Amino acid sequence: MSGNTGNFKGSTKITYGLHAGAGFNINLSDEFFIRLEGKYLWARPSYGGQDIKLNGFATTANLGVRF
Numbered sequence: 001m002s003g004n005t006g007n008f009k010g011s012t013k014i015t016y017g018l019h020a021g022a023g024f025n026i027n028l029s030d031e032f033f034i035r036l037e038g039k040y041l042w043a044r045p046s047y048g049g050q051d052i053k054l055n056g057f058a059t060t061a062n063l064g065v066r067f
Helices: none
Strands: 018-027 032-042 056-065
Touching: none
Parallel strands: none
Antiparallel strands: 018 032, 032 056
């Protein structure tokens, strides 16, 4: 991808992608829980005439408090 960094300036294109995800809560008590979730993203934008593959996983872990 060398030689195309100047092509990013002023780019306002929108790229659409798909994602699929799942998550669940683990209750530690009535007040506290842990949430785990994962998502997979499929996207292939084009920058500077080159297609870039942005597929991949994203994971999140949260510690929550109910009040």
